[in-house]
Structure formats: structure tokens, C-alpha cells
Amino acid sequence: AQSVTQLDSQVPVFEEAPVELRCNYSSSVSVYLFWYVQYPNQGLQLLLKYLSGSTLVKGINGFEAEFNKSQTSFHLRKPSVHISDTAEYFCAVSYILTGGGNKLTFGTGTQLKVEL
């Protein structure tokens, strides 16, 4: 069974400071990893994804994540955050269902609050 752990439920940070949101996963098969962001009153938006290849993945809005197979982690980072980055961030693992579809298994989310 696959699971995703986001240990930090809330992360406060000052504007222009760096941030890292942690994500660890467990899976017995090959994984595809995603980070989604939910801004207030909006749906989930894909930030970035790891499918294969380079372990450093760059996404939108200056975010990046590094896939570490030995540590089963996929932490999200941004070198300098902006007030507009205030949102909830979800790490997710994807795997194939028996019918050929796929479902996402999400972590509990991390609320990033950027302060002046």
C-alpha cells in the first residue's frame, strides 16, 4: 500500500526567506510523485511532478523538488517566498488501479503562511 506523510501541518515563514516543505512516501512499486497547491477558494493546481529521469524537478512559480529514492522523500523548496505563495500544499503519489486508471494518494497537506 502506498502512503504519503507530510509532517508539517503549518509552516510560517517571512517573505523572501527560503522554505522547504517535507514529504515522505512509502511504496512497494515505482512511484510517480506530485506536488499540488490550493490557493484560497480555488481548486488544486499542479506545481510539479516527478515521473523519471533527473531527480531535481522544477515547477511553476519558482518551486522545485528533489526526488530521493534512498530516503523516500520528495521535499518541495523555494529559495525566496512571496506573500502570494500563501496556500496549502499537497504531496501526492500516483499508482495504477486494476482497471488501468490511476488514483492519487495525498498527504494531509501543509499550510504555508508567508508573513511580512
Place this chain on the structure above:
Amino acid sequence: EAGVTQFPSHSVIEKGQTVTLRCDPISGHDNLYWYRRVMGKEIKFLLHFVKESKQDESGMPNNRFLAERTGGTYSTLKVQPAELEDSGVYFCASSHRAGAFNEQFFGPGTRLTVL
């Protein structure tokens, strides 16, 4: 291109009543998914449609929940009768292809409150 839309955005009902949630996927997306987030916990998979067929409904909580996708376009999720523990945010997502590496596009969700 219009995104995934969901209706209503909020619904407040009393225990025992019936509620129907609607999802309109992105045009041309054969794959449609329902997810639910209860009380700030993780977002959990409910079921997956390919066109009008249910591919997997392993995440449906119980038989009070009924999902349909007649004609393979929009989908409805009915809760009958609603219980207090059904409160949460119901998300719909769609994708063009099914596959573990394909992006799912999410709607804004329907916040359901059962009193």
C-alpha cells in the same frame, strides 16, 4: 479552455436529507475522478470513471453514496441519506488519459456541511 467546474460551491443540509453534487470535466477528458477531504485530513480517492463506466469505486465509503456519469460527460455524486460524518470538501478531477503519470485537473470543490 474551461477548467473543471463543480456545483454547488457550498451546500448545507440536515442529517437525513439528500444532496447531489455535480461535476463538469474538461471537454474531451474521458477520465473523471471524485475525491473527498474530511475535517482537514488527507484528500481521499472515491472513484474513477472512464467515459460512463465506473473503473474503480474502491474508495466509496458506503452505499449511501451513488455516483453516475450518464453519457460520459458530467458526473453527479448523490449522498442519501446524509450523515454528519459526510461533511467535507468533495473534489472532482479529470484527465485526458488514464495513467499514473498523467496530470489530473481539479475543480474548486464542493463544501458539504451536514448539520
